Amino acid sequence: MEIEKDELIQELIELVFVKAIKASKKTKAYGISRYLEDVLNEKIKERTLTRYYDGYILDKKSERRTPSEHNLNILSQYLGYENYRKFQQSREYEIVKNELRKEIISINNKLNKIKRISLFVCLFLLTISLLYISKYYKKDCMVWVGDHYEKVRCSNLVNERELDEFVLREYKKVYVVKDYVLYKNTEPTILYTGHNNSADFFTSDDIHPIFRGVYTNPIIKNPIRPKQKLLGFIKINSSE
Incomplete structure (x- = not known):
């Protein structure tokens, strides 16, 4: 599943700054960007990183600039990927995996629902059957046999009478x-x-x-x- 470029870049920059904030303990755009500039060996300047922060983290549309391929590769390497392409493939794989997981969960939920419905139907039918059998085969009558009465299912036999x-x-x-x-x-x-x-x-x-x-x-x-x-x-x- 291919991710929109803007969406993928947004995710990349968010991950970069989250990692930088945790590592540097900085809270301001300038401090975080200066930290990244040093960590990246000045391959991306503080001013450019600050614009990325303002544009993608603070969502200032006027400051948003699409990073060059070179900068995308540098930022991806900071996250541990060989280049931006590898980052993209990894994220797409994660999305596909998550989608598959959701689909599997959805299928399992449907199957469980079907199982529950089937179980309910079976229990319902079993209950109806037992009620029918108990009613049909219940010995509510008696008939004279030799020298005593015996219980029988009511079926209009000769000398049959209601159970007493x-x-x-x-x-x-x-x-x-x-x-x-x-x-x-x-x-x-x-x-x-x-x-x-x-x-x-x-x-x-x-x-x-x-x-x-x-x-x-x-x-x-x-x-x-x-x-x-x-x-x-x-x-x-x-x-x-």
Whole structure:
């Protein structure tokens, strides 16, 4: 990348005087220029250097004079370059390097932005997917299996019903035999349903899992009727 000549000369003279000020500890144009004249072995006179200071450092347009090629080479050598051309190449290289660095930073920033956006999109999609899966596969229903309820995903199965945690946990079908304890502290331990001249026994109160509209009833203790007659009365399906 080629730098404008005036811009490059401005930079050269600024660097020369910054170096001279640091080395000489001088603060006035004359003192700094006298110092440079001595350091440069009078290859550039104090008066010329003062005009450079006024024109380029103090930005006095009337005093600004473009240095000759000879003076540009001398000033470049003061900064450690072989000549003005080498100084120019060095500065152009630095500018190109800085531009490349800026471009790389810009590209990295764009890539990081894309990565952040991609990560956000992935997290968003993952969240939506998890919500969908959790909702779709959430076991909000239960179905009767053998002698108990099991949790299932709601899908309109036969005898499927809305999940009831208490019923799921407490409602079980039991098979009563002659020695089964029907009462505990005068309270019935099981309930029954009567249907089609038959009976089923359950550990908790609820609707029959198969026959809709059939509800459980407590086995009421009758001191007059013996246990065997009671069991026969409700027609137990025994597993004896």
